[in-house]
């Protein structure tokens with residue numbers, strides 16, 4: 001029930017406004033594209049793409065920002081606030097925060113050299129959030145291939161989608177706490193990568209120190225993520241699961257040598273992810289401020 005032209009009449013400048021703001025945010029800080037892409041993922045996996053990830057905690061309302069996968073990790077909230085403020089200025093209470101996240105994710109990928117796709121629109125914003133669902137439904141970096149596949153199939157996404165969407169880790173950064181065990185204890189890792197990551201991720205301190213998920217081209221949306229996996233250079237345990245002698249190996253190999261196939265599959269999977277359980281019709285609301293329920 002979403003449609004590509006949802007705002008064509010009600011707010012024709014919505015999409016250009018988001019594009020310009022995303023580009024300027026990335027120009028200010030090149031990591032921001034990755035952070036915005038991840039926000040949409042963490043929104044969609046928790047009760048659907050409904051802007052719930054953006055709600056702040058209050059004394060009487062528990063949001064998702066302190067969930068384990070999000071806390072000290074998600075970023076880009078100020079950029080979304082800024083976009084929302086602009087759009088409220090031109091078309092008050094028309095464009096949802098959930099749709100802003102979906103468009104910002106696409107614009108981020110495009111700005112970093114990745115593929116484009118048509119974003120379906122018309123999602124409305126939730127009046128609720130779920131800390132427990134955020135803790136339970138967002139896949140963990142400790143997951144094996146079977147758990148990863150299950151976590152995505154729970155959201156209606158195939159193993160093919162999971163392998164393609166994981167290619168988002170061709171951009172962005174991870175904190176030491178999320179790959180320490182991999183670099184100190186696992187054996188299916190390139191020795192030189194492990195050594196270089198250890199310099200900024202000591203055995204017992206530095207949990208929040210960051211390193212790129214794709215050290216080759218950290219700010220380009222390309223297929224180096226998969227090339228790295230073929231060389232045992234996945235940073236997260238979950239990354240290397242996509243090339244570890246199992247059923248994901250052949251698709252990973254294809255993407256490593258054929259960026260066009262990766263781009264086609266990634267785009268299709270992003271559309272599917274964006275369609276997870278949207279709120280439409282007269283349910284939910286169009287928030288005035290993405291951080292709080294009206």
Ligand code: HEM
Pocket residue numbers: 031033034035036037038041072073074075139140141142143148162165166168169171172173174175176178236238
């Ligand atoms: C397959 C299961 C996935 C797991 C286990 C996973 C896990 C993680 C972890 C642990 C981090 C680092 C967070 C930190 O250390 O603070 C991360 C970063 C990131 N993830 Fe994923 N992720 C998965 C799938 C995805 C998907 C589907 C997308 C988007 C389509 C995505 C986009 C990103 C991006 C762009 C970053 C870097 C963010 C930044 O630099 O701010 N991830 N992911």
